[in-house]
Amino acid sequence: MSRFRKKGSKTLTAISTASLPDVIFMLLFFFMVTTVMRETTLIVKVKVPDATEVQKIERKSLVSYIYIGTPLRSQIYGTESRIQLNDRFATISDIQNFIIAEREARDEADRGFLTTSLKVDEQVRMGVVTDVKQELRQIGAFRINYSARKRVEQ
Amino acid sequence: MARPVNEINAGSMADIAFLLLIFFLVTTTMDVDSGIVRRLPPPPDPTVKPADIKERNVMNVLVSSRDALMVNRVPSDISTLRRTVKEFIQNRGNRSDWPEQRIEEIEGLGNVPVSRGIVSLKNDRGTSYNMYIQVQNELAAAFAEMRNELSMEKFGIRYNQLTNNDWINAINKAIPVAISEAEPEDVGGK
Numbered sequence: 432m433s434r435f436r437k438k439g440s441k442t443l444t445a446i447s448t449a450s451l452p453d454v455i456f457m458l459l460f461f462f463m464v465t466t467v468m469r470e471t472t473l474i475v476k477v478k479v480p481d482a483t484e485v486q487k488i489e490r491k492s493l494v495s496y497i498y499i500g501t502p503l504r505s506q507i508y509g510t511e512s513r514i515q516l517n518d519r520f521a522t523i524s525d526i527q528n529f530i531i532a533e534r535e536a537r538d539e540a541d542r543g544f545l546t547t548s549l550k551v552d553e554q555v556r557m558g559v560v561t562d563v564k565q566e567l568r569q570i571g572a573f574r575i576n577y578s579a580r581k582r583v584e585q
Numbered sequence: 586m587a588r589p590v591n592e593i594n595a596g597s598m599a600d601i602a603f604l605l606l607i608f609f610l611v612t613t614t615m616d617v618d619s620g621i622v623r624r625l626p627p628p629p630d631p632t633v634k635p636a637d638i639k640e641r642n643v644m645n646v647l648v649s650s651r652d653a654l655m656v657n658r659v660p661s662d663i664s665t666l667r668r669t670v671k672e673f674i675q676n677r678g679n680r681s682d683w684p685e686q687r688i689e690e691i692e693g694l695g696n697v698p699v700s701r702g703i704v705s706l707k708n709d710r711g712t713s714y715n716m717y718i719q720v721q722n723e724l725a726a727a728f729a730e731m732r733n734e735l736s737m738e739k740f741g742i743r744y745n746q747l748t749n750n751d752w753i754n755a756i757n758k759a760i761p762v763a764i765s766e767a768e769p770e771d772v773g774g775k
Binding site (some may be wrong): 456549552554567 | 602638708710712713715
């Protein structure tokens with residue numbers, strides 16, 4: 432009996448924290464993997480204007496995005512403002528079908544809350560934006576959001 | 586007999602990993618999506634005659650293809666737009682060419698004047714999107730400021746800090762956001 436006690440009391444070591452880094456690394460990898468940077472790759476240049484009266488979009492799953500800007504590879508696609516839906520260029524006539532497809536992808540109960548976020552480059556002329564808005568009105572997608580960055584007022 | 590070899594102290598490894606973790610937590614922007622929320626009007630019905638709106642109630646804001654601003658046919662500047670809109674909608678001096686006020690009883694506020702004024706925004710096809718958003722922003726800011734002022738006066742807190750839904754609805758009723766976008770017209774081409 433006394434033999435055991437002696438042995439224990441002689442080498443009292445601290446709890447090994449060697450596995451703690453592994454735990455933290457696992458957390459780190461979890462965050463690195465789960466943070467989605469961007470869902471669609473942009474093929475048009477979009478630098479949204481800034482505004483002071485912006486509101487955050489609450490339910491991001493109910494938002495469909497329309498990108499408008501000049502093509503990034505302008506030597507191939509020219510410098511005229513183009514519309515991007517999902518991952519490809521689109522024309523005005525594709526908007527209605529796009530909205531229908533977006534509606535089909537949602538639950539029936541949520542369809543009325545579908546918001547269209549217009550991510551438009553600040554240098555785009557309003558003509559194409561007006562055309563898009565007219566198409567959205569025709570198809571009944573009335574809730575829109577002009578995407579803008581928050582500007583802090585002096 | 587082998588002596589117990591001292592382990593390399595791995596305690597600081599956790600700190601390094603923590604630093605990395607915090608770095609990633611801070612730098613990964615979740616792509617916060619924000620913007621100016623608007624509701625488009627339904628498409629015009631040719632069988633229904635548009636509602637008659639008195640001319641004094643409408644403030645015409647026109648943004649030209651050169652990004653110049655016209656308010657009621659007078660050249661104007663974006664820096665004064667917010668104040669102009671507020672003065673027009675509130676019509677403190679009861680001017681006859683500015684909108685009518687109707688005293689309405691609103692629950693939680695009592696009798697308050699509700700302006701019949703509407704801001705009609707019209708843009709050209711050649712207007713730059715940035716200018717359009719800046720104008721939209723100033724219009725939204727004008728209404729937000731009026732709501733804030735009323736909220737401060739009646740409840741003592743800013744409108745965007747109100748949590749009571751009844752109060753929010755009361756303010757919304759007293760100051761409706763009356764921004765209408767005119768039917769687009771082709772004027773200046775692309």
